[in-house]
Amino acid sequence: MVDEMNSDARLEQSWLEELRLGDEAAFRQVYRVYRPRLYTFLCRLSGRADVAEDLLQEVWLRLASNPPQPRPGLPLGPWLFRVARNLFVSYLRNRNRDPGRTGELTALEIQPAPTPGPQEALFELETSGVLEKALKRLSLSEREALLLVAGSRLSSAEVAEVLEIRPETLRKRLSRARAHLAEWMRRPE
Amino acid sequence: MKFNREQSEETELDHLLAELPLLDLPEDAAGRQEAAALACLARRRRRRRRPPALARAGEMVARFGEWLLVLLLGGGYLLSAICRALTVYGVPGVP
Numbered sequence: 001m002v003d004e005m006n007s008d009a010r011l012e013q014s015w016l017e018e019l020r021l022g023d024e025a026a027f028r029q030v031y032r033v034y035r036p037r038l039y040t041f042l043c044r045l046s047g048r049a050d051v052a053e054d055l056l057q058e059v060w061l062r063l064a065s066n067p068p069q070p071r072p073g074l075p076l077g078p079w080l081f082r083v084a085r086n087l088f089v090s091y092l093r094n095r096n097r098d099p100g101r102t103g104e105l106t107a108l109e110i111q112p113a114p115t116p117g118p119q120e121a122l123f124e125l126e127t128s129g130v131l132e133k134a135l136k137r138l139s140l141s142e143r144e145a146l147l148l149v150a151g152s153r154l155s156s157a158e159v160a161e162v163l164e165i166r167p168e169t170l171r172k173r174l175s176r177a178r179a180h181l182a183e184w185m186r187r188p189e
Numbered sequence: 190m191k192f193n194r195e196q197s198e199e200t201e202l203d204h205l206l207a208e209l210p211l212l213d214l215p216e217d218a219a220g221r222q223e224a225a226a227l228a229c230l231a232r233r234r235r236r237r238r239r240p241p242a243l244a245r246a247g248e249m250v251a252r253f254g255e256w257l258l259v260l261l262l263g264g265g266y267l268l269s270a271i272c273r274a275l276t277v278y279g280v281p282g283v284p
Contacts, residue, residue, distance in 0.1 A: 019230075024231075061225065131205055132209075178202050
């Protein structure tokens with residue numbers, strides 16, 4: 001497991017070095033690996049597919065125009081998620097300045113992954129539906145912490161780095177978020 | 190006991206969260222985004238290939254300086270020739 005993480009980190013370092021030289025193949029690798037994870041994160045964070053798409057485009061443009069310096073121990077994943085998260089925070093600030101756009105929240109339609117049988121599919125659809133709704137009711141800080149820990153494949157230390165908080169604060173925030181999530185799931189409305 | 194129950198609930202929640210389906214962009218949007226980013230990368234590559242700003246500035250000064258020097262020397266020569274002619278042949282009214 002540790003070896004696998006080290007080899008992933010080494011691979012990412014080499015992609016970064018090649019990216020800084022403008023290598024298209026390295027960019028395509030990063031794009032292929034991180035696109036679904038970043039898009040899922042942004043979709044669930046914003047609750048809107050169109051916003052997630054726009055923000056994701058901006059993340060790729062930033063990576064292409066100014067990739068981070070490759071440094072050992074500083075992998076690419078946290079950098080990408082931090083950019084995505086900061087872009088979403090900026091988007092929220094701008095939207096709040098523009099009152100005409102505050103009411104245009106629409107529900108995100110989620111396509112579940114194919115499952116073995118119809119009963120399991122129904123159960124999973126119901127569970128994930130309840131979970132998605134409960135996630136949307138969490139505060140932004142709790143939602144982003146949970147989404148990063150559960151869906152981004154980053155370590156707790158990396159998530160704390162993305163959110164620019166101490167690991168201890170992250171642990172407390174996660175505990176609060178899980179308690180709220182469990183409560184919202186027990187009482188869906 | 191209560192702690193164990195809470196912990197198992199947390200584990201179950203984490204499991205459910207991890208099991209949530211991964212979403213992805215529609216194929217055409219994904220292609221568009223990749224193309225835009227690659228174009229940006231190509232611009233960056235072209236910028237990298239250009240010589241540094243100081244070298245480019247030096248090159249420009251050398252190119253335009255050459256013309257300026259020719260103009261000044263040529264103009265100065267012509268002017269001195271005219272002045273010499275005026276002195277030699279004299280101009281009415283000039284002592």
